[in-house]
Amino acid sequence: MSIKVTVIGGAHPPAPQTAPEPGPAAGVKPTVLPGSMLPATAMPSTPPVAVAPAPSFTASALPGVRRKPVEVTLPELARRFPQADAAALQRAQGVLAGVHVESLDAAGWLRFGMPEQEELAALIRQRLQVAQEATTRSVPQHLRRLQELLTDVLEALDGGFFRRPAAAVWAGHEAEVVQLESLLGVSQAALSDQLQALGQLKQPVQACAQRLEASSLAAEYLLDQVGPEAGSLLLARLTSLTGSQAMLHEHRLHLAQDAGHLQELMTWVQDGVLLKLPAVHAQLARLASRPSETQRFLAAEKLTDILQTLKRAL
Secondary structure (H helix, E strand, C coil), X not given: CCCCCCCCCCCCCCCCCCCCCCCCCCCCCCCECCCCCCECCCCCCCCCXXXXXXXXXXXXXXXXXXXXXXXXXXXXXHHHCCCCCHHHHHHHHHHHHCCCHHHCCHHHHHCCCHHHHHHHHHHHHHHHHHHCCHHHHHXXXXXXXXXXXXHHHHHHHCCCCCCCCHHHHHHHHHHHHHHHHHHHHHHHHHHHHHHHHHHCCHHXXXXXXXXXXXXXXXXXXXXXXXXXXXHHHHHHHHHHHHHHHHHHHXXXXXXXXXXXXXXXXXXXXXXHHHXXXXXXXXXXXXXXXXXXXXXXXXXXXXXXXXXXXXXXHC
């Protein structure tokens, strides 16, 4: 049987060819592509494949689960937590609005409230860093050394057979006393900077306390809304958040104590030492090798005054 070849385009038609014996592709007319002298291989037709439409909902953390936030009204939260104020309830409502119970797995529940706890840990590290500055350690050390030197001079003023003259003792200590006075004067600026840094931590601590409270209230509310497996994980997180709240309260106390300690150091250095030490210098400079009773009394009075201040500071 002869099959006529259809020619597309302006190419010269090839010489007639005799079709092969009918086989699997019998009855199919090959088509010649434009500009080509060879017939194209015929491909068997296939039925169209139906394409499923894309889902219309947004994917959640777990496949096939719709993300639905926890919706709760403020009056409902007020009945559940009558001890909490309105601002705390609003913050808890905001936390709940970001929770999608159906999409949370075990790892998700174990992360509940963790950012607030990490924030608290960072604040504690900042406080320790400020409180342990070198100036906080060096100032008490300088004050103790100054106390030792001035005590030696005062004891020398009391006299005694085996004691060196007070003037000689002061001559041996004067250079170091002047050095300590200079160091303490420079430390005032560093102490002021530390005190300011501690003051700047108060606002972040307050904000962290509010977020911890909101997460704790939200966790307690969710305990009645989830199943037993998620509830056990959430109960563990609630216990941990409660412990963090207690830790934050302790952190606030330490913050206040550190600030009070710095204020005291600044007071002792400025009012107790730097204002009184020049008078000691002036009195001891006039001290003779064999002072009179009046000289001894006046020098001892100045020394006793500043030593009492140093004793209270240390």
